[in-house]
Amino acid sequence: MFINEYREAYDKVLPEENSIEHIFEHMQEEQKKVSAVRMLRPVLMCTLMFSLGVFFVTPVMAKNIPAVYSVLEEHAPSLLDYILPEEHVSTKAGITMQVEAVSIVENNAEMVVSFRDEDGFDYINGPVDMYDSYNLACYGGDSNVGGCYFLTYDSEADKAYFKLSLTSLEGEFGGTCEFRVSQLLTEKSVTQQDIDVSNILYAPKLKAIYASGGSGVKREVTNKQFGEEGIFDPRPAYRVMDLGTPSENLIENLKVTGIGYSDGVLSVQFCRGNFSEADRHVDIRLLDGEGNDRIPDGSVGWQEEVAGEPLLFEEQYFLVEEEELEQCKLYGIFYITEGCINGGWKVTFRMSGEVQ
């Protein structure tokens, strides 16, 4: 019978005698490996956690704690380059910001940055402005002071240049500086115009406002009222000229809205329009009878909503005796930048050097 022959034949087919022992030995070896891995696992986990901590926490600490930055700068400059790399070029919103030069002489540093259009964009055609949308921060050096101003527009290279000045109060530079610009204002125009003083309001009606800023001479409100909900508003309050309800024509304008005089103070009020998409500001100057070109003795800025849009108002003050008033002339330097490009450009550069 086939079945008997088949079974008889296959009964002789057997695995090697020690094959099962081989399997057990193999499994024992595997178990040793697994045990070793299990023993090493806590060490590996700790190492991994430590590495991740160093990888993620160190850059943050170096960025925010000058002491950490200094330690890294002294002992691991290459690591510093890695976690806070220099970035001299930043391209966003069709515009490239680039560090053109960095010069450090003693405790003064000057940097030149440029803005240029990327292919297919046409924003930079003349003077541009970043007004107060820039920020210059230095890691590892809290004692640096500086500023930024427009340098020139190179029509041939089609680039606008800005100069950053930085002074170290501690005498030596160190660390990395980061220069951020959130908005660039183009289509900038600067004009100087005389301001008509023939319609001065004497002893104008005043109103109280909450100010967004102010300096020097101003009419303070000492008996501030609590709000409707009984909560005291911490914003500073001042009195400014009440010139009635603002016109909607002011939304996209930079315009002197009124001039008043009372108690030895000449007030010039102007509206800067909606500030969200354009920058308009004016520097008021007073030429007195002796030919002095005077800057304001004080100013107050505030916001008012007109037709649902936020408008910026400002009043600038000159201390003038009444008998001198007739001999005074006013003029303003009007700055208007209509194009506003939101970019968020950021460049970084290493600072190094010591006072000679």
Place this chain on the structure above:
Amino acid sequence: MHRESFCADDEKSTIKKYSNMVYRLAYSLLKTRCDADDIHQEVFIKYLSRRPVFENEQHAKAWFIRVTVNMCKNFWKSAWRQRVIALEDFRDEATQEAKASELIETVKLLPQKYRVVIHLFYYEEMNVEEIAQILGLKSSNVRTQLTRARRKLKEMLKEDI
């Protein structure tokens, strides 16, 4: 130091119990002892790694058969398996193969799908329904394969099956 045994006694006895069955099935499918050795080892390593809980003996037997068949099917799919047998090994293997009965050599000439059903039917004494369940086939397919395998063997062996 006492170390927990990787293999409990009941697992050892299970391995011993199904060792021959797995080896014979692997041999019937792969035709050489060398390959059967590999599959034999892999099946039990898999068993010890996964440690499946069997409801009864039938369940255990079905699990080992199913795993063995699957491993044999995948055996030649892996490129690294296409190894070259050293000459000495080949001689040893050839000598052993010569000892195998002529009947087994004849059955080896059948296609693999027929060898599976022949082995499970005649050696493991499983019925068609059980074979169909383990191999995931319809009973009618198993019956057909068994009939065709028998017909081929009849032609080759010149005797009734």
